[in-house]
Amino acid sequence: MGLLLTSLMTQAATDTVRLQLTRQHSFEFAGYYAAQQLGYYEEVGLQVELLPGDQHTNVYSSVATGKAEYGVGDSSVLIERSRGRPFSIIAVIFQHSPVIFITQNHILSLDDWLGKRAMLDGSSDELLLYLQQEDVDLLDLSFLRHSYDPLDLVNDQVDIMSANSLIEPYVLSKRNYPYRVYMPRTVGIDFSGDNLFTTEAEITRHPKRVDAFKAASLKGWDYAMKHPEVVIQWLMSNYDSNHERDYLAYQAQEMFGLIQPTLIEIGYLNESRWQQMKRIYQRMGKLDRSFDLRPALYQLEQQRNWRDILLVSGIAFCAVLVLSAVVWYVLRTNKRLDQALKESQQVRKQVVLQANQDPLTELNNRRFFQKRLQSLAQAAETEMQPFALFYLDLDRFKHVNDLFGHHWGDYLIKEVSKRLLSCLPSDAELARIGGDEFTVLVSGGHSRSHLQTLALDILNVVEKPYLLNHNEVFISVSIGITLAPLDSTEPSALLQYADEAMYEAKSKGRNRWCFFSFDLHQKSVERQSLTNDLRQALANDELFLLYQPIVDLKTNRLVKFEALIRWQHPVRGIVPPDTFIPVAEESGLISEIGDFVFKQSLRQLAQWRSHYAHDLMMSINISPYQLAAPDLHMVGWFDFLHKLGLPGESVSLEITENMLMHHTDVVSAQLLAFRDQGINVALDDFGTGYSALAYLNRLDIDYIKIDRSFVKDLLEGHMEKDLCEAIISMAHKLSLKVIAEGIETEQQAAILQQFGCDLGQGYLFAKPLPVEDAEALLASQMMEK
Ligand SMILES: Nc1nc2c(ncn2[C@@H]2O[C@H](COP(=O)(O)O[C@H]3[C@@H](O)[C@H](n4cnc5c(=O)[nH]c(N)nc54)O[C@@H]3COP(=O)(O)O)[C@@H](O)[C@H]2O)c(=O)[nH]1
Numbered sequence: 145m146g147l148l149l150t151s152l153m154t155q156a157a158t159d160t161v162r163l164q165l166t167r168q169h170s171f172e173f174a175g176y177y178a179a180q181q182l183g184y185y186e187e188v189g190l191q192v193e194l195l196p197g198d199q200h201t202n203v204y205s206s207v208a209t210g211k212a213e214y215g216v217g218d219s220s221v222l223i224e225r226s227r228g229r230p231f232s233i234i235a236v237i238f239q240h241s242p243v244i245f246i247t248q249n250h251i252l253s254l255d256d257w258l259g260k261r262a263m264l265d266g267s268s269d270e271l272l273l274y275l276q277q278e279d280v281d282l283l284d285l286s287f288l289r290h291s292y293d294p295l296d297l298v299n300d301q302v303d304i305m306s307a308n309s310l311i312e313p314y315v316l317s318k319r320n321y322p323y324r325v326y327m328p329r330t331v332g333i334d335f336s337g338d339n340l341f342t343t344e345a346e347i348t349r350h351p352k353r354v355d356a357f358k359a360a361s362l363k364g365w366d367y368a369m370k371h372p373e374v375v376i377q378w379l380m381s382n383y384d385s386n387h388e389r390d391y392l393a394y395q396a397q398e399m400f401g402l403i404q405p406t407l408i409e410i411g412y413l414n415e416s417r418w419q420q421m422k423r424i425y426q427r428m429g430k431l432d433r434s435f436d437l438r439p440a441l442y443q444l445e446q447q448r449n450w451r452d453i454l455l456v457s458g459i460a461f462c463a464v465l466v467l468s469a470v471v472w473y474v475l476r477t478n479k480r481l482d483q484a485l486k487e488s489q490q491v492r493k494q495v496v497l498q499a500n501q502d503p504l505t506e507l508n509n510r511r512f513f514q515k516r517l518q519s520l521a522q523a524a525e526t527e528m529q530p531f532a533l534f535y536l537d538l539d540r541f542k543h544v545n546d547l548f549g550h551h552w553g554d555y556l557i558k559e560v561s562k563r564l565l566s567c568l569p570s571d572a573e574l575a576r577i578g579g580d581e582f583t584v585l586v587s588g589g590h591s592r593s594h595l596q597t598l599a600l601d602i603l604n605v606v607e608k609p610y611l612l613n614h615n616e617v618f619i620s621v622s623i624g625i626t627l628a629p630l631d632s633t634e635p636s637a638l639l640q641y642a643d644e645a646m647y648e649a650k651s652k653g654r655n656r657w658c659f660f661s662f663d664l665h666q667k668s669v670e671r672q673s674l675t676n677d678l679r680q681a682l683a684n685d686e687l688f689l690l691y692q693p694i695v696d697l698k699t700n701r702l703v704k705f706e707a708l709i710r711w712q713h714p715v716r717g718i719v720p721p722d723t724f725i726p727v728a729e730e731s732g733l734i735s736e737i738g739d740f741v742f743k744q745s746l747r748q749l750a751q752w753r754s755h756y757a758h759d760l761m762m763s764i765n766i767s768p769y770q771l772a773a774p775d776l777h778m779v780g781w782f783d784f785l786h787k788l789g790l791p792g793e794s795v796s797l798e799i800t801e802n803m804l805m806h807h808t809d810v811v812s813a814q815l816l817a818f819r820d821q822g823i824n825v826a827l828d829d830f831g832t833g834y835s836a837l838a839y840l841n842r843l844d845i846d847y848i849k850i851d852r853s854f855v856k857d858l859l860e861g862h863m864e865k866d867l868c869e870a871i872i873s874m875a876h877k878l879s880l881k882v883i884a885e886g887i888e889t890e891q892q893a894a895i896l897q898q899f900g901c902d903l904g905q906g907y908l909f910a911k912p913l914p915v916e917d918a919e920a921l922l923a924s925q926m927m928e929k
Pocket residue numbers: 692706707708709720721722725741765766767798828829849852885886887888905906907908912
């Protein structure tokens with residue numbers, strides 16, 4: 145964006161443009177104030193006038209009549225366009241809409257809405273759709289004229305009110321009035337909120353001005369999201385805003401969730417989401433079937449111009465190709481038909497069956513499923529006929545295969561198939577599309593609660609025990625659900641969305657279902673982009689280590705360092721390990737990264753031991769994925785250690801409690817291998833899992849690290865204090881050493897010392913340090929000797 149702004153800065157003259165806001169000045173428009181105050185508009189040759197609105201303002205009229213060149217509108221920009229106002233959206237500011245229902249606190253669920261008094265802003269399509277989708281009949285409510293005054297809830301004038309999450313909840317919370325929120329987003333109705341739009345005339349006449357205004361505004365938004373307190377100050381001193389500081393701060397906080405600046409580039413316009421909104425409007429009869437979305441979305445229109453040029457030049461070439469292909473195809477098909485007719489009826493039937501059937505389970509196969517998906521998606525697109533796609537994946541099926549062999553694995557798949565068939569209704573079509581993956585297509589417009597019941601039935605039948613080779617075995621399934629035409633009508637998108645939802649179900653703990661949402665999609669896109677970048681990170685030298693001291697609590701001397709990885713991303717800045725280690729684990733990159741950490745930190749250790757402290761030790765974090773397959777992920781480690789001349793005792797590998805709960809055979813064997821080399825093993829985050837101390841003793845664990853959540857609350861009268869004391873005393877009885885992590889205060893250190901805790905780590909002693917600082921610390925300690 146910086147580059148774009150610089151190139152736009154060449155614009156010499158100053159143009160004045162006006163932006164129509166929907167309400168009076170508030171944090172809802174923070175980015176534009178930032179762009180004004182920081183001179184971003186001036187940098188690109190623009191003078192921007194911000195026109196505040198009031199309850200009579202109609203943004204669309206202001207822009208259509210030329211009172212303002214730009215406006216802030218919601219997704220109904222599309223409807224305005226269809227009514228003959230040629231608007232184009234140039235940037236999406238709020239990825240999610242602030243539109244909600246609030247109700248009195250005693251209204252516990254939608255079932256309680258029956259007969260209640262409601263105020264509904266009729267222009268909110270999302271809310272109408274929400275009621276429709278959740279089977280709330282409008283006739284069951286008694287409607288009152290909307291007062292837009294949340295105090296009507298407090299004064300019991302109304303039970304249910306449509307509202308804006310940036311406004312009414314604040315008023316109610318301020319009065320300590322308990323209320324409940326109902327959000328369309330929770331059931332997948334996810335429209336965008338504030339969008340920056342203009343007219344086609346502005347785009348045609350002043351294309352550079354549009355780009356300049358957009359870029360400077362987005363730069364302002366970027367600043368505003370990073371420095372809300374500065375913008376609040378400007379709002380209070382330089383703009384005619386009579387809101388109190390508390391309210392503006394509330395808005396800023398709330399807007400973080402609506403804009404999602406850490407997840408999504410501000411301004412990002414996601415075509416498939418707009419396609420979804422278009423379809424919803426079409427289903428509600430608010431948009432024509434023939435409505436063309438592309439010109440309504442500025443960036444896509446720009447892309448299309450390029451495509452048009454390529455298209456025209458390619459057309460002649462394609463025409464020739466297509467013509468030859470048709471001739472060839474007709475000749476070839478005729479010949480084939482001729483042959484086919486000669487074959488017997490029986491053989492043909494068999495071929496069709498085999499082509500569409502999974503030989504193991506005799507269910508429909510992937511090919512058949514794809515054809516059905518294609519035809520249902522087509523009907524959803526052209527006739528708005530809804531259907532749901534369930535994507536099922538068995539949890540930890542690989543373990544069954546590994547443990548009992550493929551024969552029993554196949555048997556289990558057949559059993560699961562039979563059970564699935566037994567619980568599905570007649571309008572559901574089951575297919576096996578891969579090893580342990582199944583799909584279910586459910587035609588018809590079923591409510592979410594109906595689909596949830598179906599998902600629950602599936603979970604219930606699958607989780608009942610199986611008898612494999614006289615062993616009772618349990619397995620579960622994770623389910624992702626996507627809805628057409630709500631989420632998409634593209635077969636490949638639907639399959640991808642259902643897969644993403646299934647992945648979410650797995651990551652939330654398996655044995656559950658999850659509906660697709662665009663939030664989830666963004667998460668998955670983000671994960672994918674992080675994975676791609678991480679692939680380059682090692683080659684580009686973007687990964688590096690920090691070293692955090694671990695001290696002897698009796699002498700306060702540094703005895704070891706913990707190596708902690710960091711990623712200097714070229715655009716995102718420093719990415720913490722909590723963010724990228726899970727990505728590395730999923731993508732298999734953990735092997736290379738773990739290898740880098742092990743080797744780099746030990747090279748450093750060897751150097752420091754020879755210069756500063758011959759008995760210095762190094763702690764290294766190991767991911768469960770590495771420990772589960774040491775043959776793959778720890779190749780040549782012991783040789784490397786020996787070549788550096790380091791004794792095994794100088795190394796401590798940190799594993800977590802939950803690693804001991806799975807893969808026990810492989811893990812025990814590997815722990816023994818570490819012991820044979822003299823390598824220490826420390827159990828990280830102790831206290832957060834389920835390990836029993838005695839069990840650790842049998843597993844060759846040398847240290848336990850008391851989790852910092854216990855150390856944090858280490859105060860007189862707190863349970864954590866008694867727990868720490870008990871853990872330390874028990875660990876010592878079992879000859880385990882104890883490290884307390886997260887020590888931040890003298891008081892915590894003193895209590896731990898008093899309990900006889902051996903080692904300590906935390907900001908009190910030092911934060912994780914760059915290599916030079918760590919070395920300086922070592923050198924100063926040597927001087928003290
Ligand atoms: N598999 C690998 N995992 C790694 C590696 N490097 C780090 N990690 C794991 O990532 C998690 C987060 O680590 P990090 O952000 O580096 O945080 C560490 C310390 O900065 C933090 N810490 C230390 N002292 C304090 C303190 O006083 N207060 C406070 N709020 N935080 C403190 O704790 C983290 C160290 O935790 P632990 O490993 O549990 O000792 C973390 O789980 C890392 O394990 C890697 O190379 N591979």
